[in-house]
Amino acid sequence: MNKKKKQIIDAAHQLFIEKGFALTSIQDILNKAHIAKGTFYNYFNSKNECLLAILEFVKEEVDQKRRELAQGKENDDEQVFVDQMAVRMNMNRQHHLLVVFESVSFSDDIELKAFMKEQHNKELRWITKRLEDIYPPTAKRYTLDHAVMLVGIVHHIMHVWKLGSTTEIETEKIIQYALARVKAMINEQIQSKEVFFPESWLTQAIDCDTIDVSETKRKTVEQLKSLAEKVGHEETKKTDYIQFVLTELQADEPRTFLLESILISLEHAFKHSTYDYEVRSISKMVWGIIDHIEENKH
Structure with missing residues (x-):
């Protein structure tokens, strides 16, 4: 940046x-x-744009840490999910974002409120999708219910803990406890077939993550080629990372598992460099393409 x-x-x-x-x-x-x-x-x-830049920066940091935690691990690894979920909460605490969120909630600004609503929507969708990885396939239609309950339990435990203690408690410990409680309910819910939130509940709003994949690929390839020219041949390792991503993106069937691994290496290689922001911007587009490919496999 x-x-x-x-x-x-x-x-x-x-x-x-x-x-x-x-x-x-x-x-x-x-x-x-x-x-x-x-x-x-x-x-x-405007001041609004400044706030949105702060929130976007934190979101990118959260996404990157979550991807790193998942690298080389199975999707149904419960501990990985607990650690990933904790990243967002710990980051909010580290950047004092809860204070900012509370201030914005009293604002009359429609754009800001819409942004905050969409961020909450996205986080719930992410938790719902991750619960689908952990739960049995027969539980898919109940995972949104469980995502809502999980978030509610975690936040309320944190709130009550602060009322009665001056010591900190590990976020991961609370999430693990809450997850065990909601998981215990799934068999009964499968039998009763009772659902509060239908699967389509969070997708009824316009999904801001929807992308034109072919256009995004074209733009990403252009930016990667431009970056490769700027970096030059002196930085061989960095150039190799860029060329690898370019090759995979232009393949008929990009190998997403390899792209995921090399993208993390690419981001680390350029961290705090002149091209840090440019690389994170490119990486964000590639992750969007990967998500699209993975979703269309199922």
Whole structure:
């Protein structure tokens, strides 16, 4: 990420925590970041865009850590799911996002509220999909019910724990406990066939993750070729990663399991480099293509 842009984001983030989103003005951000108004508007059109950039940055970090945890592991590995679910909650705590979310909830801004709603929607869909990996196939139609219950139990246990204790408790421990409770209910639910939320409940809204795969592939290939030219032949290992991704993307049947592995290596290779943001942007598109390929296999 551009150094100046990160300077603005860091300043805004700190102010949103200290003062709340609604009470923070653009002038406050300018003063905190020690920049001119023109510099701010070089990167963001509004305070909202600045907040969305913070949330998007954290989301990308969460997605990357979850992928790393899953690398080389089976989809039905329960501990991997527990650790992955904890990543989001720990990240929210680390970045004090719950304070920011609470501030936004009192805002009248329709765009921001819609964004927050969609983020919650996506997380529930992710948990639902992961429960499908862990539960038996006969439980698929009940996994959304269980995702909702799991999230509710975890959050309420955390809340009550804070009321009675000043010590921290591991997020993973709470998730493991809550997961065991909801799993214990699945056999009874399969027998009774009682469902509260139908499978289509969260897909009734427009899915912002839907992509034009052929167009995304074309753009990604162009960006990878451009990146390879900029990196040059001096950075052989990095160039090899780029060429590998290019080759797989242009194959008739890309090997997603290999792409997943090399993408993580690619992201690590360019971390904190001049091309860090560019690589993460490319990686995000490739992960979208992988998800599309995997979904169409079933």
